[in-house]
Amino acid sequence: MKHHIEGSQAVAHTVALCRPEVMACYPISPQTHIVETLSRKVKAGEIGNCQFLNVESEFGALSVLIGASAMGARTYTATTSQGLLFMAEAVYNAAGLGLPIVMTIANRALGAPINIWNDHSDSMSMRDAGWIQLFAQDNQEAADLHIQAFRLAEELSCPVMVCMDGYILTHAYEVVDLPTQEQVDAYVPAFEPVQVLDPQDPVSIGAMVGPEAFAEVRFLAHHKHVRALEAIPRLSQAFQDIFQRRSGGLMDTYHTDNAETLLLALGSVNGTIKDAVDELRKEGWPVGSIALCAFRPFPSHALRHVVQDAKRIIVFEKDLAVGMGGIVSSDVKMALQGLPIIVDTVIAGLGGRPIPKASVIDTVKQACLEGLEEPHFLDLNWDEINRELTRQQAQRRSGPTAENLLREVGPPGTKPV
Amino acid sequence: MSYQRVKFYQTGTFTVGNRLLDESDRTVQARMDRTNSLNAGHRACQGCGEALGARYALDAVMRATRQQMVAVNATGCLEVFSSPYPESAWQIPWMHSLFGNAPAVASGVAAALRAKGRTDVRVIAQGGDGATVDIGFGCLSGMFERNDDVLYICYDNEAYMNTGVQRSGSTPPRAWTNTTQAVGTNPGNPMGIGKNLPRIAMAHGIPYVATASVADLHDLEAKVTKAMSIRGARYIHIHVPCPLGWKSDPAHTIKVARLAVESGLFPLFEAEGGEVTDRTPIRKKVSVEQYLELQGRFKHLFHPRDERALETIQAIADANIHRYQLLPLKA
Numbered sequence A: 001m002k003h004h005i006e007g008s009q010a011v012a013h014t015v016a017l018c019r020p021e022v023m024a025c026y027p028i029s030p031q032t033h034i035v036e037t038l039s040r041k042v043k044a045g046e047i048g049n050c051q052f053l054n055v056e057s058e059f060g061a062l063s064v065l066i067g068a069s070a071m072g073a074r075t076y077t078a079t080t081s082q083g084l085l086f087m088a089e090a091v092y093n094a095a096g097l098g099l100p101i102v103m104t105i106a107n108r109a110l111g112a113p114i115n116i117w118n119d120h121s122d123s124m125s126m127r128d129a130g131w132i133q134l135f136a137q138d139n140q141e142a143a144d145l146h147i148q149a150f151r152l153a154e155e156l157s158c159p160v161m162v163c164m165d166g167y168i169l170t171h172a173y174e175v176v177d178l179p180t181q182e183q184v185d186a187y188v189p190a191f192e193p194v195q196v197l198d199p200q201d202p203v204s205i206g207a208m209v210g211p212e213a214f215a216e217v218r219f220l221a222h223h224k225h226v227r228a229l230e231a232i233p234r235l236s237q238a239f240q241d242i243f244q245r246r247s248g249g250l251m252d253t254y255h256t257d258n259a260e261t262l263l264l265a266l267g268s269v270n271g272t273i274k275d276a277v278d279e280l281r282k283e284g285w286p287v288g289s290i291a292l293c294a295f296r297p298f299p300s301h302a303l304r305h306v307v308q309d310a311k312r313i314i315v316f317e318k319d320l321a322v323g324m325g326g327i328v329s330s331d332v333k334m335a336l337q338g339l340p341i342i343v344d345t346v347i348a349g350l351g352g353r354p355i356p357k358a359s360v361i362d363t364v365k366q367a368c369l370e371g372l373e374e375p376h377f378l379d380l381n382w383d384e385i386n387r388e389l390t391r392q393q394a395q396r397r398s399g400p401t402a403e404n405l406l407r408e409v410g411p412p413g414t415k416p417v
Numbered sequence B: 001m002s003y004q005r006v007k008f009y010q011t012g013t014f015t016v017g018n019r020l021l022d023e024s025d026r027t028v029q030a031r032m033d034r035t036n037s038l039n040a041g042h043r044a045c046q047g048c049g050e051a052l053g054a055r056y057a058l059d060a061v062m063r064a065t066r067q068q069m070v071a072v073n074a075t076g077c078l079e080v081f082s083s084p085y086p087e088s089a090w091q092i093p094w095m096h097s098l099f100g101n102a103p104a105v106a107s108g109v110a111a112a113l114r115a116k117g118r119t120d121v122r123v124i125a126q127g128g129d130g131a132t133v134d135i136g137f138g139c140l141s142g143m144f145e146r147n148d149d150v151l152y153i154c155y156d157n158e159a160y161m162n163t164g165v166q167r168s169g170s171t172p173p174r175a176w177t178n179t180t181q182a183v184g185t186n187p188g189n190p191m192g193i194g195k196n197l198p199r200i201a202m203a204h205g206i207p208y209v210a211t212a213s214v215a216d217l218h219d220l221e222a223k224v225t226k227a228m229s230i231r232g233a234r235y236i237h238i239h240v241p242c243p244l245g246w247k248s249d250p251a252h253t254i255k256v257a258r259l260a261v262e263s264g265l266f267p268l269f270e271a272e273g274g275e276v277t278d279r280t281p282i283r284k285k286v287s288v289e290q291y292l293e294l295q296g297r298f299k300h301l302f303h304p305r306d307e308r309a310l311e312t313i314q315a316i317a318d319a320n321i322h323r324y325q326l327l328p329l330k331a
Helices: A007-017 A033-043 A060-069 A081-086 A088-096 A121-125 A139-158 A181-187 A213-243 A268-282 A300-307 A329-333 A357-371 A382-394 A399-408 B048-063 B076-080 B100-117 B129-137 B137-147 B197-203 B215-227 B250-263 B288-292 B296-301 B309-322
Strands: A002-006 A022-025 A051-054 A075-079 A103-109 A134-135 A160-165 A173-177 A253-256 A263-268 A285-293 A294-296 A312-317 A343-345 B067-072 B094-096 B122-128 B150-156 B208-213 B233-240 B269-270 B275-279
Touching: A002 A007, A007 A103, A007 A139, A007 A160, A007 A181, A007 A300, A022 A033, A022 A060, A022 B100, A033 A051, A033 A075, A033 B215, A051 A060, A051 B100, A060 A075, A060 A081, A060 A088, A060 B100, A060 B137, A075 A081, A075 B197, A081 A088, A081 A121, A088 A213, A103 A121, A103 A139, A134 A139, A134 A213, A134 B094, A139 A160, A139 A181, A139 A213, A160 B197, A181 A213, A213 A294, A253 A268, A253 A300, A263 A268, A263 A357, A268 A285, A268 A357, A285 A300, A300 A329, A300 B048, A312 A329, A312 A357, A329 A343, B048 B067, B048 B076, B048 B122, B048 B150, B048 B215, B048 B233, B048 B250, B067 B076, B067 B100, B067 B288, B076 B122, B094 B197, B100 B137, B100 B150, B122 B129, B129 B137, B129 B150, B137 B150, B150 B215, B197 B208, B197 B233, B197 B269, B208 B250, B215 B233, B233 B250, B288 B309
Parallel strands: A022 A051, A022 A075, A075 A103, A103 A160, A134 A160, A263 A285, A263 A312, A312 A343, B067 B094, B067 B122, B122 B150, B150 B233, B208 B233
Antiparallel strands: A002 A173, A134 A294, A253 A285, B208 B269, B269 B275
16 A cells, blocks of 8 residues: 655564564664664564564674574664674674574765765675675665565575665655555565574584685575575565565666666665666667666676676766775676776765766766766865865864865855755 | 483492482582583683583573573683584584674574563573673673573683683783783782672672682582573673683682682672672681682782782772671671
8 A cells, every 4th residue: 555654664664564573773863763663563562572672782783683583583673874883793793694684774874974874885884794785776665675685585594684775765755555464474484494593403503613614604605695696586576476566676777778878876866867867868868777776696697688788887886995996886897897898987975965967967978978087976076175185285283184174165055065 | 413411420429419418409410310511522621610610500501491491602712612613512502693792692582582482491691701791791781781581601710711811801900911911010910800790780780690600519500590590681700710811720720719719809699689688608718819829820929929919909808708798797
């Protein structure tokens, strides 16, 4: 049934229908609305016998789920940004132990400087942890991906992050078609763990492994992701069969046929990008776009197939590998090696900076006509940067960079962005 | 995997247990029907107090729960010497996740059991002093504060032994470790009383807190058994000498542990709801020197004699004796 609902509420409602048994949560913006709603549902007895633990940190939250999942319970939490970094050790541990935990990441920038707004730096920092990472384009997909995530995680015994843009999606009110309990029950079977702490059949979980077997254990973690490349589209199709709409899959393509230039991005910015593609097409530019849903595992083979006739791919990414450039574009280049395709990196939307359609269009035209420097930063204020560089050269104690720039820019809203 | 049969090397003797006690009061280890949580063949050092304490503690939990138990282990000596793949010495469902999260993992196990409506299976968590008083302290405090149904056992050998003897928040004053070397004007660990976790646990108002020592295994078993008769967050702090880190003779592990108790440096007590309810009186008081001089980690206090340090450590023991009323009050 269709509801006009906040993204976080839609996700909380959907997670509740997936019958989680243990949730452990710690507040951090912008994911708090999700866990607040779930805590109310648990307390009101709307999620069976589900246990909701208010814990002392994000590290504690994921650690609780590690224990609960090893005990055979379906588990869920949500976090973002600094919270994800604070739980980092447990993030790797959960994946290494192969525990099918589902976690929402309300994508947010990483400090310093502290910034609560959206980009993808947080989940990118955990890209090699062994979690499957799925990115939602809108709130319908954010809700739907959680249903697929529980089934995918439990089928493979591998944790899954559902990444949705902080504020842009979590706090946006959109029309979302919320599923029924019967639909979700038909899609998500009961959790059958592959390993469980059972006094009737005692096993040791988390034993120390030396050089004689460590590489093989890691290979098998990679192999799980290789299997996920097959499972993700299959489960997306199975979802469509029951829910009568397309969500998830490895990627979503838009006007890719006969496109010479393809724009590629993760998450909600694909809405803007599709509008930009429409305008550029009207002007006669042969462009299309790809919204990557699966970032881990990275769908290299499927991507090569989709882009094989293109001449240029422009990756718009909300993250920065400092000292290198793009994170997503590096993976794209790796996937396309050997093909005569130019891959451009556009670093955009950091710390909540808007990505206007006009800037996307200008960048595409610039790339096609003149080429782009590598990496290209979208809409940088070069005056501010140069003034700060001058200050730093002029005196040793030039002061904190962020504060210097804020003084120049002035209070929010006093100057046009 | 199924439970292995226990081998009784001493069947037919009275060396294990106390034949003067009624059979129901005899030590768990003396029973013909006992199980083994931690099997022989693990890789602990000779004279390891932690291996001894852990086996007695967990065997008591096994007995109290009729083997319906799960153990969560922090990273540390106990985890490493018991679990190198594929040679786990554990005869119980056992899980190791990280150094600092054993209390939270155990909370998760308890929550899963609640969600599944299972009251028959109980969970314990265990770790060394580093995992407990330092890196896992936040998770431990959270578990206490939520009053999760977990018994947490700390095996306190007073330093990071697994990494090669470095100072922890539980290292006693003036002790040598590799990060508090016996050099300079103030050799060893700087003065202070360290982090007293049993008292911090009591401040959370949890149902049960106790201290125990491998010098009194019968008392240790009784406290674990009592803890398992209670629901909610429980904490037992066990003093376990480490011959490697304390530079003591492996044959002296029990003796050293007993002198810690008899000097007053490691008081044995129980507390319920934040109040001390019982303590083990000192039978024959010894000076702290008798405890310290058996350990190479305190050698610098005697060559040459550091009267000020010895007096300060004696004062700590005397304060414990006064606080917990470990000696009969003088008329």
